[in-house]
Amino acid sequence: MRCICEAIIPETDTPGATTARVPDFIKLIYDDWFTAEERREFLSGLYIVDGYARRRHSQSFIRQPLSIQQDIFRSLQREAEEAQDRNIDLREFVATIRELVVTGYFMSEAASKNTLAYNPAPMSYEGDYALDNVNKQWTY
Amino acid sequence: MPLQENPEFHAIVIGSGITGGWAAKELTEKGLSVLLLERGKMIEHGKDYRGEHMPPWQIPFGGLPLRDLYDRDYFIQRKSYAFDETTRHFWNNDRLNPYLHENNEFNWMRTDTVGGRSLVWGRHVYRWSDLDFSANANDGHGVDWPIRYTDIEPWYRYVERFIGVSGQAEQLPHLPDGEFLPPMELNVAEEHIRGCIARRFPGRLLTPGRLAILTRAHNGRAPCHYCGPCHRGCSTGSYFSTQSSTLPAAIKTGKLTLKSDVVVEKLNYDPERARIASVDVIDTRTHARKRHTARMVFLCASTVGSTQILLNSSSESFPNGLGNRSGALGRYLMDHTMASSTTAIVPGMLDRYVYGNRPSGIYLPRFRNLQPEREVDFVRGYGYQGGAKRMTWQNMIHATSDIGERYKDRLSAPGPWSIRLVGLGECLPYRTNAITLNHRKLDRFGVPQVQFAFSYRENEHRMVRDMATQAEVMLRSAGCMDIKSHIEMNTGGDTIHEMGTARMGRDPQTSVLNRWNQVHDVPNLFVTDGSCMASSSCVNPSLTYMALTARAADYAAKEFKAGRI
Numbered sequence: 263m264r265c266i267c268e269a270i271i272p273e274t275d276t277p278g279a280t281t282a283r284v285p286d287f288i289k290l291i292y293d294d295w296f297t298a299e300e301r302r303e304f305l306s307g308l309y310i311v312d313g314y315a316r317r318r319h320s321q322s323f324i325r326q327p328l329s330i331q332q333d334i335f336r337s338l339q340r341e342a343e344e345a346q347d348r349n350i351d352l353r354e355f356v357a358t359i360r361e362l363v364v365t366g367y368f369m370s371e372a373a374s375k376n377t378l379a380y381n382p383a384p385m386s387y388e389g390d391y392a393l394d395n396v397n398k399q400w401t402y
Numbered sequence: 403m404p405l406q407e408n409p410e411f412h413a414i415v416i417g418s419g420i421t422g423g424w425a426a427k428e429l430t431e432k433g434l435s436v437l438l439l440e441r442g443k444m445i446e447h448g449k450d451y452r453g454e455h456m457p458p459w460q461i462p463f464g465g466l467p468l469r470d471l472y473d474r475d476y477f478i479q480r481k482s483y484a485f486d487e488t489t490r491h492f493w494n495n496d497r498l499n500p501y502l503h504e505n506n507e508f509n510w511m512r513t514d515t516v517g518g519r520s521l522v523w524g525r526h527v528y529r530w531s532d533l534d535f536s537a538n539a540n541d542g543h544g545v546d547w548p549i550r551y552t553d554i555e556p557w558y559r560y561v562e563r564f565i566g567v568s569g570q571a572e573q574l575p576h577l578p579d580g581e582f583l584p585p586m587e588l589n590v591a592e593e594h595i596r597g598c599i600a601r602r603f604p605g606r607l608l609t610p611g612r613l614a615i616l617t618r619a620h621n622g623r624a625p626c627h628y629c630g631p632c633h634r635g636c637s638t639g640s641y642f643s644t645q646s647s648t649l650p651a652a653i654k655t656g657k658l659t660l661k662s663d664v665v666v667e668k669l670n671y672d673p674e675r676a677r678i679a680s681v682d683v684i685d686t687r688t689h690a691r692k693r694h695t696a697r698m699v700f701l702c703a704s705t706v707g708s709t710q711i712l713l714n715s716s717s718e719s720f721p722n723g724l725g726n727r728s729g730a731l732g733r734y735l736m737d738h739t740m741a742s743s744t745t746a747i748v749p750g751m752l753d754r755y756v757y758g759n760r761p762s763g764i765y766l767p768r769f770r771n772l773q774p775e776r777e778v779d780f781v782r783g784y785g786y787q788g789g790a791k792r793m794t795w796q797n798m799i800h801a802t803s804d805i806g807e808r809y810k811d812r813l814s815a816p817g818p819w820s821i822r823l824v825g826l827g828e829c830l831p832y833r834t835n836a837i838t839l840n841h842r843k844l845d846r847f848g849v850p851q852v853q854f855a856f857s858y859r860e861n862e863h864r865m866v867r868d869m870a871t872q873a874e875v876m877l878r879s880a881g882c883m884d885i886k887s888h889i890e891m892n893t894g895g896d897t898i899h900e901m902g903t904a905r906m907g908r909d910p911q912t913s914v915l916n917r918w919n920q921v922h923d924v925p926n927l928f929v930t931d932g933s934c935m936a937s938s939s940c941v942n943p944s945l946t947y948m949a950l951t952a953r954a955a956d957y958a959a960k961e962f963k964a965g966r967i
Binding site for chain 1: 804
């Protein structure tokens with residue numbers, strides 16, 4: 263799971279998904295928010311990712327370097343999209359994991375304060391403000 | 403029933419929301435002792451705004467809905483835009499407070515707090531004009547309003563001066579200007595659209611929303627600090643609520659007694675004096691019953707809440723509900739349609755952004771049927787609300803199938819400018835859109851549950867189609883791209899502008915209230931919340947409720963001092 267998170271949002275000059283504790287967020291969602299059915303679907307999605315890695319690269323997903331992990335995820339995503347109706351489970355898994363990783367990441371303290379620009383009390387409003395002054399999206 | 407010679411209070415105000423707060427303020431400031439009753443729990447200004455300034459990382463489950471809990475206890479309230487874990491403590495528990503609607507046709511959005519929906523309201527405030535007050539008389543839907551703009555104009559001014567309204571004067575006869583604080587400015591994309599509409603569509607206008615939010619210090623309240631989500635509560639009192647404004651004013655007089663956690667069961671009518679003699683209440687925690695007495699009653703329990711109390715206060719004198727000799731009580735329920743949403747991308751301006759979270763948006767006032775001639779296939783009109791913003795990561799999760807560094811960079815930067823225009827349409831008063839009491843289904847206090855029958859009709863549907871078409875035409879002419887309209891008729895109540903059911907009118911045979919919001923035949927009973935409305939206009943109603951309440955309180959206090967009530 264940690265590897266998928268980092269593959270989607272890697273560490274750059276700003277924190278990556280691991281630093282932002284996205285895996286902990288997803289574990290919380292898995293344990294306390296998912297229904298039993300969603301937990302089953304989510305786990306089988308993870309097995310599909312790992313199975314794909316083993317078939318194509320003859321090693322488990324977590325043993326691949328980041329760039330290969332990203333390639334695997336992209337190929338899986340492409341396959342899910344091309345499969346149209348036939349592979350609904352995989353499509354839903356890919357969409358779910360994107361949403362959870364992105365939400366967990368941008369709602370985190372690390373991303374709110376570093377990747378985005380955090381200003382809880384701006385004190386004024388300007389409707390025509392040079393993007394250069396901040397060069398990031400505001401946290402909201 | 404024996405008449406109380408020495409009532410406990412001069413006045414009892416039922417409900418502490420937008421209108422109840424105003425009634426309590428006005429009556430106490432005029433020297434009357436007031437008992438203010440509220441069914442919900444106490445929310446202390448500041449201290450109980452639990453979600454205020456909560457940073458994203460403290461919001462439980464990243465803001466995902468707590469599905470099991472919401473399905474069980476908040477299956478109606480969860481539909482509100484202002485319902486989430488930062489505000490849930492304000493909202494009604496649907497499991498504990500059931501109502502009936504056989505076809506799921508009405509979403510009754512309620513808070514369960516002192517301050518009522520003034521804590522979570524949308525804060526848009528617009529004056530009505532004579533286009534609205536004479537609409538029923540002109541096209542024959544509903545009964546004529548017993549007042550006109552000149553009757554209410556001084557009270558609009560009075561209310562605006564107290565609450566503080568930011569807005570821009572535009573000299574539109576059908577949307578009169580108010581006493582404005584400086585507007586919250588349009589952003590660069592909205593300015594662009596405003597210019598295009600002004601050039602190509604004579605008579606149409608995009609203006610900053612007029613909001614009960616302060617842009618500078620006003621009456622001891624601080625200006626907005628632009629944190630964004632007002633509905634979580636505002637400890638600086640920068641938007642109007644009972645807690646920030648009317649309640650402190652009423653408390654200051656020393657004449658107010660506030661009781662929370664008390665639901666009103668019924669009003670007792672004394673036929674000899676033709677007056678309300680007392681109010682029966684139930685403690686919501688202990689279910690203990692009690693009777694309070696006063697010289698007059700202001701019913702401000704919200705549209706549906708007030709009418710429920712009147713319907714439940716039948717007596718030999720009023721067998722079909724208190725004040726219901728006309729048969730109009732419970733009928734002519736309205737709610738604005740909010741069924742058309744048009745979105746688009748505004749190209750360019752990618753080096754421009756905003757500073758601060760503006761808690762407002764735009765208003766595009768009504769432009770249909772301003773003249774008596776009909777130019778379209780419906781009567782009355784609509785306005786748009788919405789606004790432009792640069793897309794956020796929330797909007798762009800699935801905008802690309804890429805992942806990795808480029809994806810992260812894209813989501814971290816502001817996206818393109820997008821704009822949304824949502825139509826709010828006037829709803830006609832229909833006799834069969836009604837609430838009744840079901841005496842076989844009682845709530846936990848033994849009070850009959852409210853049963854709704856509600857549907858939108860052909861006029862509303864036709865108007866909604868025009869909203870989408872005209873929004874598209876305007877946005878296209880402004881050079882917008884990727885224009886999409888979503889039309890889906892909303893459920894009644896969704897706009898949370900429910901009104902009617904105890905309408906004002908000139909004729910006691912067809913209306914419940916007179917021109918002073920006084921129940922025909924019951925001179926010491928006033929109903930000043932949304933239930934009094936004889937038509938709905940298309941603008942947000944709260945400012946009009948406040949003005950009518952202040953006006954009725956002024957009249958009631960004069961009648962009281964003259965010894966007539």
